[in-house]
Amino acid sequence: MTNINSLTTPALLLDRDRMCANIERMARRISARGSRLRPHVKTHKSRQVLADVRRLSENHGITVSTLKEAHYFFDGGERDILYTVGMTPDKVPLAAGLIQEGCELTMVTDNLAMANLLNSAAVSANIVLPILIELDVDGHRSGIVPDGPELLALARTLSAASNLDLRGVMTHAGGSYNCRSLDEIRKHAKLEVDRTMLAVNRLGEEGLECPVVSIGSTPTAAVVDDLSGITEIRPGVYTFGDLFQVGLGTMRIDDIAISILTTVIGHQPEKGWVIVDAGWMALSRDRGTASQRVDQGYGLICSLDGNVMEDVIMGSANQEHGLLMARVSAAPLDLAEFPVGSKWRVLPNHACATAGQYNHYQVISQGSVADEWSRINGW
Ligand SMILES: Cc1ncc(COP(=O)(O)O)c(C=O)c1O
Secondary structure, three states, X not given: OEEHHHOOOOEXXXXXXXXXXXXXXXXXXXXXXXXXXXXXXXXXXXXXXXXXXXXXXXXXXXXXXXXXHHHHHHHOOOOEEEEOOOOOHHHHHHHHHHHHOOOEEEEEXXXXXXXXXXXXXXXXXXXXXXXXXXXXXXXXXXXXXXXXXXXXXXXXXXXXXXXXXXXXEEOOOHHHHHOOOHHHHHHHHHHHHHHHHHHHHHHHHOOOOOOEEEEXXXXXXXXXXXXXXXXXXXXXXXXXXXXXXXXXXXXXXXXXXXXXXXXXXXXXXOOOEEEEOOOHHHHOOOOHHHHOOOOOEOOEEEOOOOOEXXXXXXXXXXXXXXXXXXXXXXXXXXXXXXXXXXXXXXXXXXXXXXXXXXOXXXXXXXXXXXXXXXXXXXX
């Protein structure tokens, strides 16, 4: 066991006990509602984290955001993988390689033009690609609406294509991130299910079956009640938690499992600032909480043992410098509390973005560094 104080900063800390509690809580919630989890691994991108997810929850495959993740987790033993960024023809040889090695890889599209391009690429690669139609249930991003004419046209094209296999539908209700209360998120979660089932029913009336009905985000998965008809749900951030989820009310501050370790490198006494060696490279540029009721700057400060300093945030950041300051409403910082050389932890706004800045996790257990786990980045 290494003392946290002796780590070189900045470093990405992972509190394994908190993470395991988050994994178990979500697993219980989804299995109690009769659906299955296909966790999104883009948050952690780590085989060691996935091993804990597998140990503590009954998973039905994984969700990935890059084919690099698909390869990495396939090599780690995962066989059932859903890639949820619209598929492109240039990636078909990569996907074909995985499928030929025994991976049950499914991908998504939301338009006819791409469906035709994918079919041609699949013919050239001599492979059949399993495809889900991506639905737009809340105007958040990509996908086609469940009640428009495009749905049936795309479904017919996919099912008639020689080298594509229509397997069902998927959506991600990312609009839930704009909700202002738990009640609003509950309504959003119902909308996600209802709009998805509308598409499934329309396809069913045309004789087009959907063995896969896949939905999910952390906010909606945290509150959804009725999952009738939904075969799988795909939250990702829930493993680590972050300040954005706390702002939404879907997780508690004490659930946040990752933090950035940083060292005080100086003070600006006249301004009441503490300067640390972690800036936006270490935290990411994600300022998501700026749109929430409580703006957490670039992150919320905690002591090494995890005690949150409610009124101290990283209020500003340069590439490798962070400025710790009092919230606007709070009394100025007592600089004596932050001596030069002292170490602090910063809770992040967005777990996926912050973890994505690192190649390793320093795994913390009972206040010490118990292990170092690896993760991947890039495409
Ligand atoms: C397609 C898709 N599914 C699932 C998720 C997981 O949602 P969350 O990040 O809220 O856990 C995401 C996140 O961006 C996503 O894009």
